[in-house]
Amino acid sequence: MGTRWTKAAAMAVLLGVVAACSPGTAGGSGSTEDQGGPVTLKVWGWRQEDVAAYKKIFKLYEDKHPGVTVEYVPYKNTEYDTILKTGLTGTNGPDVAQLRSYGLLQPLAAAGSLVELDSTVPELKEFSSDVLDGARSDRDQKVYGVPFAIQTMHVIYNKDIYAKHGLSVPTTWAEMTAGFDKLKAAGVVPVAATVTDTWMLPIQQEIFGATRYGGIEQRDRMLRGEGKFTDEAWVASIGTWLSTKPYWEPQATGVGYDDAKAQFASGKAATFPGGVWEVAGFKTANPQLNIGVFNAPPAPDAVSQKTLVPGFVDGSFGVSSKTSNQAAALELVRWMAGAEFGQAFTDELQQISPVPGVTPKGEVLAQAVKDYAANPSPYLTYAYFSAGTPGAWDLASKELSNAVLGKVTPAQAAASIQRGVDQWFKPKS
Amino acid sequence: MAFCLPGAGLYSAMVIYPLLTALVYGFFAWEGTTRGPFVGVGNYLEVLTRYPISSELGAALLHNVLFFVGTMAIQNTIGLGLALILHRNPRGKRFFQTLFSMPFLISPLIVGYLWSLLLSPTFGPVNAALKAVSLESWAQPWLGEPDLALPVLILVNAWQWIGGPLLIFGAALGGIPQSLEEAAQIDGARPWTLFWRIRFPLLMPAVGVITVLTFIGCFNVFDLVYALGGTSGGPGGSMDVLGLLYYRTAFRGGSNAIGESSAVAMLMFVLIFGVALLLERLLRRREVQL
The missing domain is CATH 3.40.190.10 (Periplasmic binding protein-like II)
Structure with missing residues (x-):
């Protein structure tokens, strides 16, 4: 008898709570504005x-x-x-x-x-x-x-370090990597890359790989359904980005976003591949920092011969x-x-x-605006292929980290992204 | 019976109601925060079949299992060992018990951030210390190496919670009548036999409690992994666990995030509840009575 009453009481309480909190009850009533007044x-x-x-x-x-x-x-x-x-x-x-x-x-x-x-x-x-x-x-x-x-993405660089080592803004890929070699030999980390915070990886891949897959033209082909992430050019752009790995901090796989930023802001690293939104933070962290931006010149076998600026x-x-x-x-x-x-x-x-x-x-x-206006390039995974679930940006964050760690090849990474996107993406006619 | 009402009311409002809403939400399609049509087990099918969440579920579950096994093997074994040492040498027992339980007071989020700072390859003191004593080859990107990240997670977690088994085993050891141990010793039992034949069987209730608590803790883990490896569980997702997967589905999912994350939450609940019950039954059977 006792337990039956307990159960009944518990149910009553439960139902009362459920009724009181049930979702979907629209709250609030409309306020009518006096159109003529303030x-x-x-x-x-x-x-x-x-x-x-x-x-x-x-x-x-x-x-x-x-x-x-x-x-x-x-x-x-x-x-x-x-x-x-x-x-x-x-x-x-x-x-x-x-x-x-x-x-x-x-x-x-x-x-x-x-x-x-x-x-x-x-x-x-x-x-x-x-x-x-x-x-x-x-x-x-x-x-x-x-x-x-x-928002635009660049190789953000420390002008003082570049000047000290007799380097100027590179106009070719070979010049850029030669500069990185020189910095590395001098004991400076050429590129403050992060791997632990995987969302940074699609950004780094765009910055170094955009010219290899061609930017806007590839995007338009993909939006029409004529191109895919598995296209040779896009797959190769992952390799182009990974070819900069020798210039990262030797243990970059354990370096987080904040660590990488601190490396650059403290002058231990010469460049930070990232968004223009980082600049204000660098200036706050180290007001003495003399910052400039450049973009990766066309990579070997690049589809686009322009110095593309992703944005x-x-x-x-x-x-x-x-x-x-x-x-x-x-x-x-x-x-x-x-x-x-x-x-x-x-x-x-x-x-x-x-x-x-x-x-x-x-x-x-001003430099970022000028460069972007001259040679704009899309942030492909984030902007154009993330409207459905799973989004290409999430997939790319994961698969590019697998590619850095050598768990998958660039082709496998691209295939996984395409497989995810294929579940919802409909080409535009 | 009336005494139970306030408690039962609170429990219903705080535990049973959210559980029921998650169950109900999981059967509907959602458009943002607006509830759409009833879809039955549609959301469950979606999370079990859609790429990549379907494969991530399996990987996350495996990591939870490894995390549990590793924690049992390391944290609880060392905890038992320490409890035995303190049982034999009561001097300083209180001090050490307090010392080992101190990390309880820190939030797992803070523990995670502290250790990620300590283990950072660029500025962290752990690698700096290894380099200072010429052990440079030992310096690793601890949280960035897929094979190392999960063991590091197990160790950091053990660092925080080792006081738990220490206290519980300590209390259980104190409850074993000394006459039993002495009788065994007179019969010629060596320390090893004494432990496995006398003490361990009598510790079974404590082992059961600790196993179930460890299981629930390991399968519900979120904050520590989040602080050590971010929402994706570190590079290559090597620390991805069900808690993180739930978080990503709920807060970074598409417009049907509520429906799908509720389905994930219910799957987790059923799994944890079911296995915890099963563990309890199995371990209870092995208990011995004095």
């Missing part, structure tokens, strides 16, 4: 460290648009995607939202949570098609955000389809596609703005 636009984002900068940037807009207040509302980077997905389904969400690029944008665009901008933001016509790819929906090929930043769009600003201030929100993103926002963005945040005609003030950034 408007507050909420801009959601994932950059908590940039709040002060955005306040300054949006002040420029508010000064010219009396009655409009723009508020940047940041969330924790790692939680942002989930919060945004929920926020965009109700009217308590953002008016304008910072959107991730490429693959991560797809579910939001497909769910109808965003307003398409091709027809309403004419300024986008000035942007290059490659840049707009970062904010384009795979489903209807429409653009759903105004791109705000471009990708970091994100964009889009308009929620649920906002009650759609006109004001569209006005704001149009401004974000213009030179005033672009210049303020690059000046305040030390990042590359994709707005045509905007030039950054810093020497390193």
